[in-house]
Amino acid sequence: xxxxxxxxxxxxxxxxxxxxxxxxxxxTQKAILEQLARTIQKISLKFSPPEMARIIxxxxxxxxxxxxxxxxVKLQSxxxxxxxxxxxxxxxxxxxxxxxxxxxxxxxxxIIDYGAKHSLxxxxxxxxxxxxxxxxxxxEGERLFNYQSFKRVLKRAKTILYLADNAGETVFDRxxxxxxxxxxxxxxxVYAVKEKPAINDALIEDALFCGxxxxxxxxxxxxxxxxTVLSLCxxxxxxxxxxxxxxxxxxxxxxxxxxxxxxPIFFMFMAKCPVIAREVNCEIGNIIxxxxxxx
Amino acid sequence: xxxxxxxxxxxxxxxxxxxxxxxxxxxTQKAILEQLARTIQKISLKFSPPEMARIIxxxxxxxxxxxxxxxxVKLQSxxxxxxxxxxxxxxxxxxxxxxxxxxxxxxxxxIIDYGAKHSLxxxxxxxxxxxxxxxxxxxEGERLFNYQSFKRVLKRAKTILYLADNAGETVFDRxxxxxxxxxxxxxxxVYAVKEKPAINDALIEDALFCGxxxxxxxxxxxxxxxxTVLSLCxxxxxxxxxxxxxxxxxxxxxxxxxxxxxxPIFFMFMAKCPVIAREVNCEIGNIIxxxxxxx
Numbered sequence: 001x002x003x004x005x006x007x008x009x010x011x012x013x014x015x016x017x018x019x020x021x022x023x024x025x026x027x028t029q030k031a032i033l034e035q036l037a038r039t040i041q042k043i044s045l046k047f048s049p050p051e052m053a054r055i056i057x058x059x060x061x062x063x064x065x066x067x068x069x070x071x072x073v074k075l076q077s078x079x080x081x082x083x084x085x086x087x088x089x090x091x092x093x094x095x096x097x098x099x100x101x102x103x104x105x106x107x108x109x110x111i112i113d114y115g116a117k118h119s120l121x122x123x124x125x126x127x128x129x130x131x132x133x134x135x136x137x138x139x140e141g142e143r144l145f146n147y148q149s150f151k152r153v154l155k156r157a158k159t160i161l162y163l164a165d166n167a168g169e170t171v172f173d174r175x176x177x178x179x180x181x182x183x184x185x186x187x188x189x190v191y192a193v194k195e196k197p198a199i200n201d202a203l204i205e206d207a208l209f210c211g212x213x214x215x216x217x218x219x220x221x222x223x224x225x226x227x228t229v230l231s232l233c234x235x236x237x238x239x240x241x242x243x244x245x246x247x248x249x250x251x252x253x254x255x256x257x258x259x260x261x262x263x264p265i266f267f268m269f270m271a272k273c274p275v276i277a278r279e280v281n282c283e284i285g286n287i288i289x290x291x292x293x294x295x
Numbered sequence: 296x297x298x299x300x301x302x303x304x305x306x307x308x309x310x311x312x313x314x315x316x317x318x319x320x321x322x323t324q325k326a327i328l329e330q331l332a333r334t335i336q337k338i339s340l341k342f343s344p345p346e347m348a349r350i351i352x353x354x355x356x357x358x359x360x361x362x363x364x365x366x367x368v369k370l371q372s373x374x375x376x377x378x379x380x381x382x383x384x385x386x387x388x389x390x391x392x393x394x395x396x397x398x399x400x401x402x403x404x405x406i407i408d409y410g411a412k413h414s415l416x417x418x419x420x421x422x423x424x425x426x427x428x429x430x431x432x433x434x435e436g437e438r439l440f441n442y443q444s445f446k447r448v449l450k451r452a453k454t455i456l457y458l459a460d461n462a463g464e465t466v467f468d469r470x471x472x473x474x475x476x477x478x479x480x481x482x483x484x485v486y487a488v489k490e491k492p493a494i495n496d497a498l499i500e501d502a503l504f505c506g507x508x509x510x511x512x513x514x515x516x517x518x519x520x521x522x523t524v525l526s527l528c529x530x531x532x533x534x535x536x537x538x539x540x541x542x543x544x545x546x547x548x549x550x551x552x553x554x555x556x557x558x559p560i561f562f563m564f565m566a567k568c569p570v571i572a573r574e575v576n577c578e579i580g581n582i583i584x585x586x587x588x589x590x
Binding site: 005006008009010012013016026029030033034037038040041045 | 305
């Protein structure tokens with residue numbers, strides 16, 4: 001997905017928020033916005049939003065010297081999500097369609113996104129998910145929730161590449177991954193996280209902290225952007241990406257990076273900004289399970 | 296009030312929205328954002344947000360050649376608000392404290408603000424106001440709703456300068472002005488609008504269209520910014536501003552322009568952005584009646 005003009009105000013908001021997360025002085029915050037203003041004049045909008053965000057955050061780190069401003073926030077999100085892990089598992093085991101519930105929860109967990117929401121009360125959002133009675137989780141029907149295709153492809157898939165999005169959300173991913181393994185323990189699932197800090201995206205340490213490695217192989221995609229931009233991926237990752245029977249892509253950032261590729265992918269995310277909502281023709285807050293590519 | 300760093304993303308959003316209101320091509324929209332990016336690097340944040348907005352919109356007009364992009368929207372707002380004028384009057388006449396109700400409605404009418412809200416369904420907002428049962432109108436108590444001082448000063452004031460904000464909102468202002476005149480027909484009320492287009496701020500034509508001239512004298516402040524910036528006001532206006540027994544200032548823009556002046560002013564607005572909410576220490580959506588200056 002290309003960057004829209006509407007993304008530009010959002011880049012400024014994101015940069016300011018990240019600068020504050022880095023504890024930058026007001027002077028540095030202003031310098032960061034001015035630098036971004038210079039960048040905006042130069043970069044082509046043909047880049048996808050995660051590519052733009054990567055450039056912006058790289059420049060920012062030079063000014064703030066803060067390599068991982070969301071480190072603390074990521075750890076908090078992991079801990080808060082882990083606290084409700086058993087409750088999430090119970091929700092799944094008490095539901096009529098276990099896989100459906102696990103899938104819905106995995107997508108709902110995508111709410112833990114500091115890139116799209118800027119300020120966020122993870123605690124409140126988790127409470128909303130737990131209190132869900134088909135109210136919080138809004139779906140647009142089969143058009144944007146291709147569950148039947150998902151189930152069909154999943155059943156046959158032997159190797160599954162699962163592209164992670166945010167820290168904390170990893171716990172929700174674990175619930176779904178464990179459910180998939182329960183279907184067939186022989187399924188090989190690889191959980192790919194980012195190589196270097198990118199907003200609050202999960203890194204290897206987050207995946208391990210949340211216990212994903214108990215049921216999936218955890219790898220890095222090689223990427224240091226808040227979305228799996230193929231041109232930035234490692235050779236090892238790309239090999240796997242090409243040969244996997246199924247790719248599950250979590251989050252807006254991965255959708256923005258991969259929505260135009262030919263490879264069949266199941267995109268799972270919560271629509272959190274008007275640009276994405278327009279792109280897939282849904283409302284903000286909808287949970288999306290979209291199959292793109294050859295069916 | 297000075298401009299905060301948080302205002303910068305908002306300037307970009309505003310510029311993009313205004314560019315679209317001007318029916319600018321995508322190329323021009325991008326040029327406008329790039330020009331704004333250049334401006335941001337140069338201007339001091341000591342200017343108030345309305346002064347910044349004035350510079351930005353002046354530059355924009357050069358690219359779009361559209362002098363009054365909100366003309367149609369302003370007319371629509373006027374028409375929609377006029378449609379409910381009788382209902383608003385009935386609300387006042389059926390209430391126990393007529394002046395209080397008229398004041399609350401006048402502030403609630405400040406929701407019709409394309410500067411702060413960017414996209415807005417005036418129709419929906421008006422419905423919310425009409426269906427109000429002390430639910431839509433949220434107040435923070437006497438600290439931010441100085442109604443007793445307002446009533447006291449109003450009672451004694453012979454000349455009242457009323458600074459208008461947005462088109463459409465003028466109808467709500469008319470309700471309050473007529474209520475004040477009902478208290479004492481000898482009170483002289485002057486309703487000051489902007490001289491030239493500034494977002495959806497009311498001009499002379501809007502005041503007349505909404506029938507304000509039936510109970511107040513309508514003048515222009517001489518300003519072409521979305522806030523009554525004193526250094527831009529005409530001599531005639533400033534004379535009146537200095538000698539009036541009471542100044543009522545409507546809207547965020549006027550508050551941003553005048554919050555630091557020494558002259559006693561009653562500020563009435565709905566808090567619509569996080570910066571203003573932080574500035575006065577309230578929540579977004581609160582209606583504010585704030586007396587500043589010597590008491």
